[in-house]
Amino acid sequence: MKKIDILKKLRSSRLRPTKQRVEIAKFLFEREKTFHFTVESLNKLLIKKSNSKIALATIYNTVHAFKASGHLSEVEVRGNKTYFDTNVSNHHHFYDSETSELIDIDANDIVIQKIPKAPNGKKIKNVEVFINLKK
Amino acid sequence: MKKIDILKKLRSSRLRPTKQRVEIAKFLFEREKTFHFTVESLNKLLIKKSNSKIALATIYNTVHAFKASGHLSEVEVRGNKTYFDTNVSNHHHFYDSETSELIDIDANDIVIQKIPKAPNGKKIKNVEVFINLKK
């Protein structure tokens, strides 16, 4: 993904392409494979990569803005930290609680045959499958 | 579930049946339906029910002890609080993020037809399905 696309992605989300947002967006989206992270890990990686430090609050703001505009998804994981995922398509996860490692599973690799209907007047938004791992 | 069973449940878990543990255990396990809660909600309910207040740290300790001995399960839910469930059998959940409501789904009500194999030397511990709800 090129820089020009980053700018388009930001503008299309009504996010002003500030220096910080561009730096974070380039770091997150200019890569081949999907990327899982927490705000804390992202902060450390950004410091290591560019030597400049962006305020933690800005990272929180930016990550949440990307989530709100659909460029990141939030992954629920047992524990206290919040994980994000650059893969925003419908998919599932392996989770290894020993290493806190999260691995994507393509939506096509899990087929659900039987599913209950939603309770009283509610609808199903989506279905997430977690395959918890052990050694 | 009778009081005597509560005592057995505590003793079988190598937990001394102190006044506080018995009170918490009775509140959690002397009911027909499964019960979902956070430490905070449990604390409020205990205060409302018995007018006595048990130290928060004790509630954390006790709930974690019940989890360690298999009388409670922990449910991962998007968000910052940790949910617990008195249903410790293998099962799944509906989750309504608008109301933070968690509803059990019997393991038999979801059938998975196709599942990927675990990565490199790891094994599958269990599979959890979340059906996220909307209006």
Place this chain on the structure above:
DNA sequence: TTTTCACTTTAGAATAATTATAAACTAACT
């Protein structure tokens, strides 16, 4: 029983993740 002692409870301090605040800054429209 009483004594003893390891296990518990408790209030409050400490920690960790996240959010709020308010002042300084900046993109972008005019």
Place this chain on the structure above:
DNA sequence: AGTTAGTTTATAATTATTCTAAAGTGAAAA
């Protein structure tokens, strides 16, 4: 260039949870 609304920042505040150390209490032994 000037204005303004949106943004970043350091710091404070908040929230959930864990730690600590002193006081309390089951239950095994005397």
